[in-house]
Amino acid sequence: MKNVVLTGGGTGGHLFAAIEFARFLKDRGYNPVIIGSVYGIENRILKKYPFDYVLLKSKGIMGKGLKDRFVNGFANLDALIHSIGVIKKLKPEFCVGFGGYVSLPVVLSCVILRRKSAILEQNSIPGKANRLLSRLVDLVFVNFDYTAQFLRGSIVVGNPTRIKTKGKHRLFDGRLxxxxxxxxxxxxxxxxxxxxxxxxxxxxxxxxxxxxxxxxxxxxxxxxxxxxxxxxxxxxxxxxxxxxxxxxxxxxxxxxxxxxxxxxxxxxxxxxxxxxxxxxxxxxxxxxxxxxxxxxxxxxxxxxxxxxxxxxxxxxxxxxxxxxxxxxxxxxxxxxxxxxxxxxxx
Ligand SMILES: CC(=O)N[C@H]1[C@@H](OP(=O)(O)OP(=O)(O)OC[C@H]2O[C@@H](n3ccc(=O)[nH]c3=O)[C@H](O)[C@@H]2O)O[C@H](CO)[C@@H](O)[C@@H]1O
Incomplete structure (x- = not known):
């Protein structure tokens, strides 16, 4: 089975989209490996899913004070080195970054090792990491049409979601x-x-x-x-x-x-x-x-x-x-x- 690497996390929004894509890929014969952070929600959630995963010691930098930026910057450098080792071993067919701080070192290591790589910007306005990565990866996917103006050459695809069916809401037939x-x-x-x-x-x-x-x-x-x-x-x-x-x-x-x-x-x-x-x-x-x-x-x-x-x-x-x-x-x-x-x- 061909390995593919999906990365994202920190909070649920990045992670659950990656998990949904992993489920889709597994059904099509790929072996998805999710790379997250030890410090994110994925540390608790990924145990419950049937996918291989690796957790790096990656930490957020945005919105932090100078000292934390410095310390977390080093943690991310360490995560990058760890990630390069993981990607070398897995030789993934492709890597996709779903956002969150862990995406940066992982997608960068895929780029460095010349693996096929992509990012999905889920939000209307892209963050700094995705703006940087968008210049390095093969494909840039976006969720909203509006985002295309910030990321040249991006492709509007939407956002993988686990919700498949419309609820049969009572819509005020009784108590709301x-x-x-x-x-x-x-x-x-x-x-x-x-x-x-x-x-x-x-x-x-x-x-x-x-x-x-x-x-x-x-x-x-x-x-x-x-x-x-x-x-x-x-x-x-x-x-x-x-x-x-x-x-x-x-x-x-x-x-x-x-x-x-x-x-x-x-x-x-x-x-x-x-x-x-x-x-x-x-x-x-x-x-x-x-x-x-x-x-x-x-x-x-x-x-x-x-x-x-x-x-x-x-x-x-x-x-x-x-x-x-x-x-x-x-x-x-x-x-x-x-x-x-x-x-x-x-
Ligand atoms: C403060 C901030 O910057 N938050 C960002 C973060 O949000 P965050 O990850 O918190 O929010 P999202 O709305 O994208 O996703 C929340 C996810 O958690 C799940 N869920 C929620 C509650 C619960 O009890 N159980 C559960 O499973 C939801 O079903 C959903 O899949 O990443 C999103 C995706 O890029 C961004 O759009 C948000 O702006």
């Missing part, structure tokens, strides 16, 4: 069932505004993913405010979660957006305000422009704003948002990426 997700680590400002929302008289069902840190605080507040709303720290089975809700409040990370599109869910999007180049806002804007979502900026977020929007949702509005979201689902990202990769000759 609202899902709340803060991204792979939860989101404090969303958690705080949901606590405020629970003080209102609101006849809805809620299932809320808080992240580990805020779990008890949110659960206790709901109880105090007499709400029988469900609280989880992390959702393992996202497909069932999406199927069980009518509408979602979430951040606008690239993978969450691909998933809610394919699940056909209308949404209130709250872009993470400190994301590099404000990319979450531009990710969300694509959904807003297509009338699939409402955006509330983090600075305007409160229980009261959520209450105003949620109480104004009608069954018709929900249905239209759901259909518009579903139109944005790109189901063939994996097929497209593989067909381009197979065309590149080495």
């Amino acid at each position: 069932k609202l899902g709340v997700v803060g991204g792979s680590r939860g989101a404090r400002s969303i958690n705080n505004s949901m606590i405020e929302l629970s003080e209102f008289d609101l006849d809805i069902d809620v299932i809320h993913q808080t992240g580990v840190e805020d779990y008890s605080r949110v659960k206790d507040a709901y109880k105090r405010n007499g709400k029988n709303w469900q609280v989880v720290d992390f959702i393992e089975d996202m497909e069932s979660f999406y199927k069980g809700i009518d509408f979602i409040i979430c951040r606008s990370g690239a993978s969450t957006l691909s998933e809610i599109a394919c699940a056909g869910l209308g949404s209130i999007l709250i872009p993470y305000p400190y994301a590099i180049y404000n990319h979450q806002y531009y990710n969300a804007k694509y959904f807003l422009d297509n009338e699939a979502s409402i955006i509330i900026e983090d600075k305007d977020l409160s229980g009261k704003t959520l209450h105003t929007f949620i109480s104004s949702l009608t069954a018709d509005r929900l249905r239209v948002m759901s259909e518009n979201a579903f139109d944005l689902c790109r189901r063939d990202a994996c097929e497209k990426m593989l067909s381009y990769l197979e065309m590149v000759k080495r």
